[in-house]
Amino acid sequence: MSEWPDPAIDYVQAITDTKLILGHRYAQWSLSGPTLEDDIGGASAAQEEIGHVRQLMRELEAQGRDVDWLSGSREPKEFANAACLDQIDGTWSSYMASIAPADRAAWYLLDAIDQDDLEGLITKMGEDEYFHLEYHDARLETLADDDPETVQRTLEETLPQALALIGPAAYDEDEDPLYDAGFTDRPIAEIRESFADHYRDLFADTDVSLTDVDWEAPALDDWDETRRRIGTGAVAETDVKQIRGEENQLFAMN
């Protein structure tokens, strides 16, 4: 087990917390899809995300993080999940346009990690993520035809929040501390560009316009580098309570 540079622990924590809340949201919405196949896909993705979380938590524990804290014994404002997962109201279209950017951003951050002892783990997660992301894009393409207003309105909010999870544009190859430390193989600025290009291409020939998306967010001065977001928002206490498994200890994570 290699010793990570300090910012790397927060970086992996943000990926892990995003996956933890993603798994929770997938499960919550897995009986709300427009077809049975969508529900099956959501339930499957929920299990895979929680599987990833369990593996990543072991890595974080090995770096000194407390296992009870990792498993949910903490305040909502101590979770470093993508802000677009804090609360998902509205329709299934807005749900899909919220989880998709978060899942893709978390995968891009994970894929950028360049550590030999994590390579096998990340490769396996990538096999799962390929199908998550391909499904999201396939579904967003159809929703761009069926419900373009909701998709566009939601993405105008969630894409900048996912970009905040990735990190500020100022973290280029000269300024990104994790790239500089060799923990990642590409700077944040490059990851952001790939992320933005992907969504611009996906919606290029649709009725969804991304011209009003703030592609420059977050400003470095406003960015919380620990929670990888802007502001003090957080998941609800009820979400954390469910994640802790308080109501049924049989299903607690540890």
Next chain:
Amino acid sequence: MKYEVFARINQGDDTIHIGNVTAKSDRLAKMYAHNTFDEEDWDRLVVVREDDVLEVTDGSKPELEVATNE
């Protein structure tokens, strides 16, 4: 659109029909098939548009009047 789903478990096995999915695009049909028929570690999983299935029997039977010397 309806899609027929075919799969095989091991290379060299027969590729068999395992079900169908209905989806709004080819891309979505592939993901539906992957998620819905996830009970095996398939070597190959494919979907075929129902419209692309070529009928052989075409629902008709040979007619008695067909002469053997035709």
